[in-house]
Each structure stands twice: as structure tokens, then as C-alpha cells.
Amino acid sequence: MKAVRASTAEAEPVRQKLLLEGALDKSRKLVEKDGFVEIPVTDSFKNDEFILIEQANPEFYIPGKTLSEILDMPDSEKLFLPSGWQILGDIIIVSLRRELEVHKKEIGNALLSIYPGCKTTLLDRGISGKMRQPDREIIAGSRTETIHKENGCLFKIDAMRLMFSRGNLTEKKRMSKLGKGETVVDMFAGIGYFSIPMAVHSKPGKIIAIELNPVAFGYLKENIQLNKVGEIIEPIRGDCALVTPCGVADRVLMGYLDAHEYLGHGISALLPGGILHYHEAVPEAVESRPVGRVIEAAGRLGKRAEIIDVRRIKKYSPGVWHVVVDARVG
Missing domain, CATH: 3.30.70 (Alpha-Beta Plaits)
Incomplete structure (x- = not known):
């Protein structure tokens, strides 16, 4: 072999x-x-x-086993084993109930035996802060930097320090088909979640990608080079409230889920008739809220927002949806 x-x-x-x-x-x-x-x-x-x-003495992974079959633990505890996890590049990210954390090392290594292409397992305890930083722990392996392939694009990322949502892949694919020949401003660009696929597939004239987090910004620049789109994407590090340009964009992306305070900056970046894509995490009880916010923000600037579409992307948390509003602003 x-x-x-x-x-x-x-x-x-x-x-x-x-x-x-x-x-x-x-x-x-x-x-x-x-x-x-x-x-x-x-x-x-x-x-x-x-x-x-x-190879003289090849070593094989355990084939066709489930997590429950591999682990040597009481059946009463196996009832709490996770039914799913995220695979990002060659890193497994799993959440565990508190009762199982005593077995976290065994679970981490068991997952690696199920997925021979993976090198590290991370325990995920959620996100916090303005920059949505993950709280994670290495429970098997050691390296946390990986290259993840999605929609024909490569994303280099440190999974210990940054989030990568795979739940909105349909929306990212949809956006990757828009913007041909346009000037696009991507506020809260992260590592290039929207900018990279758009640059690779639809070839805008220019994308201005803005990111505040220094770690994410470093990977944004690496991913621009990795995907060979340096002639299209201009990365800018800074607060969107301070560095978003005015009156330059045919299209503005606002992919951060708590960005309503920045709506005025996003709308001001648009040329007359430009399109805004505004994301928000919305409780079901007030699902019309993001539409109202877009209309009100445009009105405060003496503009009118025509709502093109409102889409549910995924369940963000119990009773809360990730929603996207598309609006033409003139």
C-alpha cells in the first residue's frame, strides 16, 4: 500500500x-x-x-463503527451522546452535555477513529462577545488551523479562534451568483465567507471587504491569495462605522446578525438603486422587525427602501430565526 x-x-x-x-x-x-x-x-x-x-506495516482506522459502539461507558451515559457534529476541513467540532465532559478525551479520540481524514477534535461551548468568538477546547489531536473547501472555494481558518457557519450554505451559494461587474461592499466580512465565493464565481468589478477582528482579517487576506482573487477583493481592517465608504456600491452585504446599529452606514454606501442584503437574528414574535428597521433607517437618510425579499435561513436558537432582508434603496 x-x-x-x-x-x-x-x-x-x-x-x-x-x-x-x-x-x-x-x-x-x-x-x-x-x-x-x-x-x-x-x-x-x-x-x-x-x-x-x-508501507510495510500500515495502520487502519476502525471501519463502520458508531460512537456508541466504540466507547466503553455505561449505557445510561451513552443516552446523552451527541447525534451530530461539525466537520470543518479536517477538524471535528462537537458539543457535549455537561454529564459527558468527564469522558471528553475518549469521545474526541473516538470521533477521530470514525473520521480518518480528521486530525483534531474540538469541544464547543458556544460563542460570546461582539466578535462572536468561540469557547472551545482541544480534546483530541493538537492542531486547530485547517483549510476547508466549500462551494469550490478554499477557506483557511483557525477553528479554535474563529466561527465558520455551514448552516447558511444555501444563502452563500445564492450570493455567489450575484454581483457580476458590480462594486460590492461586504461589511463584517470575516474570513471571506461571502466575498470569496462571490469573487470566485460571479466576478464583481470590485469587492471592498471590511473586518475588525485582527485574527479574522489575517485569514481574510490569506484566503484572498489562496483563491487568487486579489484583483477583485480589497480588504480593509476597521470598524464598519468608521471605514465603510459612502455612495460607491451597487450592492452591500451585512452578514453580521446584530448589525442594526450599522444600517445607516450600509445604506449610505449604496449608489441610488443599489441593493442591501441585511441579516438579523429575529425572535418569531417580532419577525417583521428587520424589515421595519431597514425601512426606518433608509427614511432617516431621506431614502426609500423597496423590500425585494425576506428569507428564513436557519433556526438560530429556540424561537429565534436567522433572517435575510433584500431591499433596493433609492
């Missing part, structure tokens, strides 16, 4: 490259020997760039 032989220092970059190329054999484990790492690859893999060997 074939494997690529790499030094310990080079093993992770090589593994990442093989993973992205679809050449990694996910049924076998990486094996360390004498300062080198054997990285298993598919039998059809051929590449003169790497040292290819035949």
Missing part, C-alpha cells in the same frame, strides 16, 4: 495538499518512523514531487 514519506516538519503541509487533491487514503493512519511520517495515499496516486514508498 502506497504512502508519501515526509519529514516531521513537512508532514502537515504535505498532508493538507494531498487532502485537497483527493489523494489521501482516509482508511489508514499516518505512521511516524525515525523522524519521518508515512502519509497514506490512494493506489492511483502519482506525483514526482513527493517520495513514494510501499
Whole structure:
């Protein structure tokens, strides 16, 4: 069985490259020997760039097992095992009930045995703060930086320090088809969740991507280079209340879920007839609230907002929906 032989220092970059190329054999484990790492690859893999060997003693992952079958714990506790988790690149992110945290290390390693392409398991305890920073702990593995592929785009991210929502993939795909030839302002751009797919697929004339968080901004710049869209996206670090340009955009994205205080800045960035995409987390009891906020903010600036569409994206929390309002402002 074939494997690529790499030094310990080079093993992770090589593994990442093989993973992205679809050449990694996910049924076998990486094996360390004498300062080198054997990285298993598919039998059809051929590449003169790497040292290819035949593995003498391949090590296999546990095939076809469930989390409950792998773990040695009382059945009464197995009832509380999670039914799902997020896989971001080669990192597993799982939430556990407090009763199970005593077994967190075993659960983390069990998940890695189920997903041989993954290297680390993180325990997620939620998010906090204006920058929506995750509270996470490594429970198996060690490395938290990964490259995640979505909708034909590559996103480099540190999953320990930043959020990546996969629940709004439909909305991100929809947005990636809009904006051809336009000037777009992406407020609260993060690592490029909306800017990167839009630049890759619809080719706007220019995207101004604004992000305050220094960690996210660093990855935004890396992802611009990784996806080769530097001629389209201009990253700007700063507070959207201070650095959002006025009267330049055909389209403005406001993807942060608590951004109603910034609506005036988003609307001011639009050219007459431009389109606003405004996101908000809305309790079901006041689901019309974001529409009212957009109309009122436009009115305060002497403008009129024509509502084009209102969409539920996903359940944000019990009784609360992630909603997007599309409005033309003139």
C-alpha cells in the first residue's frame, strides 16, 4: 500500500495538499518512523514531487463503527451522546452535555477513529462577545488551523479562534451568483465567507471587504491569495462605522446578525438603486422587525427602501430565526 514519506516538519503541509487533491487514503493512519511520517495515499496516486514508498506495516482506522459502539461507558451515559457534529476541513467540532465532559478525551479520540481524514477534535461551548468568538477546547489531536473547501472555494481558518457557519450554505451559494461587474461592499466580512465565493464565481468589478477582528482579517487576506482573487477583493481592517465608504456600491452585504446599529452606514454606501442584503437574528414574535428597521433607517437618510425579499435561513436558537432582508434603496 502506497504512502508519501515526509519529514516531521513537512508532514502537515504535505498532508493538507494531498487532502485537497483527493489523494489521501482516509482508511489508514499516518505512521511516524525515525523522524519521518508515512502519509497514506490512494493506489492511483502519482506525483514526482513527493517520495513514494510501499508501507510495510500500515495502520487502519476502525471501519463502520458508531460512537456508541466504540466507547466503553455505561449505557445510561451513552443516552446523552451527541447525534451530530461539525466537520470543518479536517477538524471535528462537537458539543457535549455537561454529564459527558468527564469522558471528553475518549469521545474526541473516538470521533477521530470514525473520521480518518480528521486530525483534531474540538469541544464547543458556544460563542460570546461582539466578535462572536468561540469557547472551545482541544480534546483530541493538537492542531486547530485547517483549510476547508466549500462551494469550490478554499477557506483557511483557525477553528479554535474563529466561527465558520455551514448552516447558511444555501444563502452563500445564492450570493455567489450575484454581483457580476458590480462594486460590492461586504461589511463584517470575516474570513471571506461571502466575498470569496462571490469573487470566485460571479466576478464583481470590485469587492471592498471590511473586518475588525485582527485574527479574522489575517485569514481574510490569506484566503484572498489562496483563491487568487486579489484583483477583485480589497480588504480593509476597521470598524464598519468608521471605514465603510459612502455612495460607491451597487450592492452591500451585512452578514453580521446584530448589525442594526450599522444600517445607516450600509445604506449610505449604496449608489441610488443599489441593493442591501441585511441579516438579523429575529425572535418569531417580532419577525417583521428587520424589515421595519431597514425601512426606518433608509427614511432617516431621506431614502426609500423597496423590500425585494425576506428569507428564513436557519433556526438560530429556540424561537429565534436567522433572517435575510433584500431591499433596493433609492
